[in-house]
Amino acid sequence: MSRKARKRARRHAFGVTEITDLASNARGVGHVDGKAVFVADTLPGEQVLFQPVKVRRDYEEADMVTLFSAATNRVTPECAHFGLCGGCALQHASPDAQLRFKQGQLVSALSRVGHVQAERELAPLVGARWGYRRRARLGVKYVPKKGGTLVGFRERGKPFIAELSRCEVLVPSVGTRLRDLAHMIDRLTIRERIPQIEVAAADNRVALVFRVLDEPSAADREVLAAFGTEYDFAIYLQPGNERTIAPLEGTAEPLYYTLPDFDARLYFLPNDFVQIHAGVNEAMVAAAIGHLDLQIEDTVLELFAGLGNFSVPLARSAGRVVTVEGEDGLVERARDNARANDCANIEAHVDNLFEPAAAPAWMPERVDKVLIDPPRSGAAEVMPLIAASGASRIVYCSCHPATLARDADTLVNQHGYRLVAAGVMDMFPHTAHIESMAVFER
Known part of the structure; x- marks a missing residue:
């Protein structure tokens, strides 16, 4: 054979x-x-x-x-589509079992990849387990054999869009209306030319960004506008790259979310990166500020700063906050957010942190604390700069245990820092995705 x-x-x-x-x-x-x-x-x-x-x-x-x-620790999955939809992998495990799995993966990565061990384990940061997801990219496909348009996530291990009636982890205003979305798209003349919808749920409004490969007709625009009015969605169209995103009609109300503990209101665009889980994000920001033990005379360096999620809270307690982000649009939003929150002590810079200069112009003469929140690829390129800054304490927020472990190896085994604490943040309940926080001291 x-x-x-x-x-x-x-x-x-x-x-x-x-x-x-x-x-x-x-x-x-x-x-x-x-x-x-x-x-x-x-x-x-x-x-x-x-x-x-x-x-x-x-x-x-x-x-x-x-x-x-x-x-x-097996439980009955809340979602009727669990197993078909590829969005979740752990709905059959109890909340405690999910957290133990994620903490175990973090500890294993730190040991196996980073050759380090945290001196203590941080309590997990948790929040709502259902209806938490405020950002998502939904696939769209017109499939006549299945009765019309499908809206949702991909099937597990397959390229096809799953036939979903609802999603239990999306914010309910969207998750309970997948079929309403699908039926509305069925009525459009460009129903076969809409491949995806971006969801961005703010505190004040939920935005839906429709990727359109053809120009909607006047009748299409009326259908979209009526749908937005009926369900209180802000409708945007994206005919090209992200720079082409624009409101369907007129000028849209600015989107924002708040961090009540820090009297912060942060504005963002529908395509901007914001943390998926609002509750866990609030807990993460508060925990990071607490671990940094900020003093009013401190100069804080924040890398991969985005639109100011940490920057404004940092500025409430530190004397000077120097932020660096590679995307110029996010830096523009960060500066706007600093002004909107009366934070004159924030200095926001644009630079490619994956190719930093040996002595970048944004590096302060003195750095007391560092906060870093890099993408999945980690921050290997700036680890030597961080170590050379002489910062007494570093808080590293990670979305991938392996790259955190690699960077921890650099800080601990090459530059003499201690990994004093590490723990998981359940930003994505019911999935295998692991976010974590690590605290280093010189």
Whole structure:
């Protein structure tokens, strides 16, 4: 039998395994004849019947067919589409089990990748577990065979848009109206030329940005406007790149969110990056400010500063805040937000932090504290600059444990910092995505 034939036969076979761990993508890990089997929607301690869906030399990916024994921390998923939709991976695990998984992944990455161990574990930062997601990109596809337009996330492991009636993690004003959105798009002449919708939920309004590959007709615009009025959505169109985003009609009301603990109101555009979970974001900002132990004479350096999510709170307690961000539009918003919040002690700079100069012009002569919130790729390029600044304390907010661990290795094992604390932030409940915070001291 050829190798391909053996693979085909194996995909039609069944097996039984006991799940002993969770992989980084939240699939259960079992073993059969010494070969790893990753089974979706399973938990450690469970025994399952599985069917392989992908067969490789060293491992298999599989779907669960029968659950013989359930773990004590298994719960019933809240969403009727769990398993079909690729948006969530852990709805079958209790909240405590999800947090233990994420903390375990963080500790493992720090040890395995960074060769470091935190002196203490930070309590997890948590918030609402449902209806929390205020930013999302929804796929759109007109599929006549399925009755019309589909609006939602991709199917798990597939490129197709899942047929969803609602989404339990999206803000309810959008998550409960996926079918209303779909039926509205069905009425448009350009229904086959709308590939996606960006959702941006502010404190004052929910914005929907429709990517349009063709110009909407006058009748289309009337339908879109009526839909926005009926459900109180601010409707935007995006005919080209992000710079082409504009309100459907006239001038839109500025979007904003607040950080009540710091008397801050931050304005943003529908395509700007803001943290997904409003409640966890508030907790994250407060925790970061607390860990920095700011004094009124401190000069704080903030890197990857965005539109001012941390900057304004930092400026409430520090004497001087120097921020750096690579996207000029976000820096413009950061300066506007500093003015709107009466923070004259914020200096916002534009620079590419992935290719910093050896002695950048924005670097203050004295740096007391550093706050860094980089993208998934981390901040390897600026680690030497941070270390050379002489900052006594660094707070690093991360959206990927492996790159945090790599950068922690640099700070601790090359530049003499201590990793005094680290813990997870549950910014994306029910998913395998892990956000974390680490505190370093010289």
